[in-house]
Amino acid sequence: MIGRRRRMGFTLVEVLVALVIVALGSAAVLSALTTGADSTARLRERSFAEWVASNRLVEARVGREAPKPGTREGEVEFAGSMWQWREDIGRTPIKGMLQIKVSARPKAAGGERKEWLVTLIGFHGASIAPAPGADAAWDVARRSPP
Numbered sequence: 001m002i003g004r005r006r007r008m009g010f011t012l013v014e015v016l017v018a019l020v021i022v023a024l025g026s027a028a029v030l031s032a033l034t035t036g037a038d039s040t041a042r043l044r045e046r047s048f049a050e051w052v053a054s055n056r057l058v059e060a061r062v063g064r065e066a067p068k069p070g071t072r073e074g075e076v077e078f079a080g081s082m083w084q085w086r087e088d089i090g091r092t093p094i095k096g097m098l099q100i101k102v103s104a105r106p107k108a109a110g111g112e113r114k115e116w117l118v119t120l121i122g123f124h125g126a127s128i129a130p131a132p133g134a135d136a137a138w139d140v141a142r143r144s145p146p
Contacts, residue, residue, distance in 0.1 A: 045117065046117050046118060048081070049104040049105060049106065049117035050104070050120070051078065051079075052083045052085055052104040053119070053120045054102075055076075056076075056085050056102045057100055060087065060100050061122055066098060066124055066125070067087075067089050069089050071086065071087065072086070073086045073087070075107060081106055083105065083106055084105055085103065086102070087101070087102050088102075088103075092123070092125075096126045097125035098123065098125055099122075100122045101119060103118065103119040103120075104116065
């Protein structure tokens with residue numbers, strides 16, 4: 001045991017292996033955080049698009065007059081951003097019923113067109129029974145001034 005000294009500390013190879021392991025672990029954590037942030041942003045955008053489409057659908061359904069069949073497009077500001085919507089109204093096999101299909105997406109900058117994020121379908125017509133407890137006077141109700 002005379003020729004052997006007691007080893008103190010780590011060798012350079014051990015330190016390099018430890019650094020590689022820490023770097024790989026950090027990269028995995030950063031990748032997971034980035035994926036989570038991207039998913040949250042996409043879900044937020046889809047939620048806003050769904051609200052835009054839902055608002056258009058409600059406007060078409062509660063109007064005094066039945067919407068006219070055809071396609072309409074427009075823009076609206078919602079949640080601090082501009083949104084595009086498209087409304088396709090068509091007849092159904094049931095007499096007096098209309099199908100209302102509303103799609104929404106964020107307005108693209110620079111003229112590029114993104115795909116529609118959400119599409120909602122609703123119906124309008126005399127053949128739809130009112131919900132139990134619904135106010136029969138809804139169509140004649142007036143808004144009070146703010």
